[in-house]
Amino acid sequence: MPFSRASQALSRFTVLDLTRVRSGPTCVRQLGDWGANVIKIETPPHLVDGEGPGGPREGSDFQNLQRNKRGMTLDLKSPQGIAAFKRMVEKADVVVENFRPDVKERLGIDYESLKKVNKRIILASISGFGQDGPYAKRPGFDQIAQGMGGLMSVTGAPGGGPMRVGIPVADLTAGLFCALGILTALLERETSGEGQWVSTSLLQAQIFMLDFQASRFLTEGVVSKQAGNNHPTSIPTGVFKTKDGYLNIAVAGAVIWERFCSAVGHTDWITSPDYKTGKLRLQNRDALNAEIDKVTATKSSAEWVDIFNKVGVPCGPIYSIDQVFADPQVKHLGIAQESARSDGSRLGLVGQPFRLSRTPSKIAVRPPNLGEHTDEILKEFGFADEDIAELRAAKAV
Numbered sequence: 001m002p003f004s005r006a007s008q009a010l011s012r013f014t015v016l017d018l019t020r021v022r023s024g025p026t027c028v029r030q031l032g033d034w035g036a037n038v039i040k041i042e043t044p045p046h047l048v049d050g051e052g053p054g055g056p057r058e059g060s061d062f063q064n065l066q067r068n069k070r071g072m073t074l075d076l077k078s079p080q081g082i083a084a085f086k087r088m089v090e091k092a093d094v095v096v097e098n099f100r101p102d103v104k105e106r107l108g109i110d111y112e113s114l115k116k117v118n119k120r121i122i123l124a125s126i127s128g129f130g131q132d133g134p135y136a137k138r139p140g141f142d143q144i145a146q147g148m149g150g151l152m153s154v155t156g157a158p159g160g161g162p163m164r165v166g167i168p169v170a171d172l173t174a175g176l177f178c179a180l181g182i183l184t185a186l187l188e189r190e191t192s193g194e195g196q197w198v199s200t201s202l203l204q205a206q207i208f209m210l211d212f213q214a215s216r217f218l219t220e221g222v223v224s225k226q227a228g229n230n231h232p233t234s235i236p237t238g239v240f241k242t243k244d245g246y247l248n249i250a251v252a253g254a255v256i257w258e259r260f261c262s263a264v265g266h267t268d269w270i271t272s273p274d275y276k277t278g279k280l281r282l283q284n285r286d287a288l289n290a291e292i293d294k295v296t297a298t299k300s301s302a303e304w305v306d307i308f309n310k311v312g313v314p315c316g317p318i319y320s321i322d323q324v325f326a327d328p329q330v331k332h333l334g335i336a337q338e339s340a341r342s343d344g345s346r347l348g349l350v351g352q353p354f355r356l357s358r359t360p361s362k363i364a365v366r367p368p369n370l371g372e373h374t375d376e377i378l379k380e381f382g383f384a385d386e387d388i389a390e391l392r393a394a395k396a397v
Helices: 023-033 060-065 079-089 101-107 111-117 142-148 169-192 202-210 212-220 254-263 278-283 285-296 301-311 321-326 328-333 374-380 385-393
Strands: 014-017 037-042 070-073 094-097 122-127 197-201 237-242 245-250 315-317 336-340 346-350
Touching: 014 023, 014 079, 023 037, 023 060, 023 094, 023 122, 023 169, 060 346, 070 374, 079 111, 079 385, 094 169, 101 122, 122 169, 142 169, 142 202, 169 197, 169 202, 197 202, 202 212, 237 285, 237 301, 245 285, 245 301, 254 301, 278 285, 301 315, 321 328, 374 385
Parallel strands: 014 037, 014 094, 037 070, 094 122, 122 197
Antiparallel strands: 237 245, 245 315, 336 346
């Protein structure tokens, strides 16, 4: 049956998805959500011991990562399976994998091997630490990258010990950067006519995400420490107590500082010898934060949000996840979308965070069952019924 595309934006591209767990599927989700013909290739069920990587297939995590693609099985460790895969590579545009770096060489699906089959192919690889170097063969994991990439050293309250971020930020950003690399390579291919190898790693992605904390060290030699909710350069910026909870306030620059002081009824702070410049506010941050806490504790978070927004002081409530999706602006943006599992039960998913005006993205198809579209896909790649029968007889699919 015809494959329903999530968008027309990338509909001319075919992607062979060998990824698992999170970083790789995050990359491929970007391509599938924008309409690429994504084919998820998994190990045949007779070779799977347990549920496999990525958690339960019907779990919310797997379902959110694997939508907008079709699925087939193929044993890449068998000669027949590898031969079939390379036959598919002849017609594909992109192959994405996140095996350990040496695995693709053992399987014979490294870039040089695939390039011989199709000079236009783009191979995209995600690893823990890079495709070569002293750590190349180490297994990668998000929290390990958070620690080695410096993030845990600047996260959390001072003196509280290293603290991981509450989401798998290294996995997610490595996947997003890989998708960006693929799109860059596809654009370049329009000029050269040739594919290339795109590679990134959890460690590289995490270091890139240090952003200004990294540049402060590389340029100025500053080794940033944990600062809790305090912003390192914008003061006062952080979390402040209110009558019914907490509030984020971000006061950057002299103009907003004056607006803030007027809004909280303390214009005296504008000319205070302790607070009148950004440098002074940095030196006296703890005292200033304590004074602000006394004032903000007199009203509710909603009251302060209303007051600050009227005068142009950046602020916002601190939501639990259920409150996030109840917010009227979040509802308006439509990022929460619905689909259905294979059994018809409701499936809530997170949509794309950006829009295209002519070729929008949608949740077009649910995640595939294991091997659900094997025959359908193989036929589209030119496999005859007898070819498929031979693959099944060899237990390669």
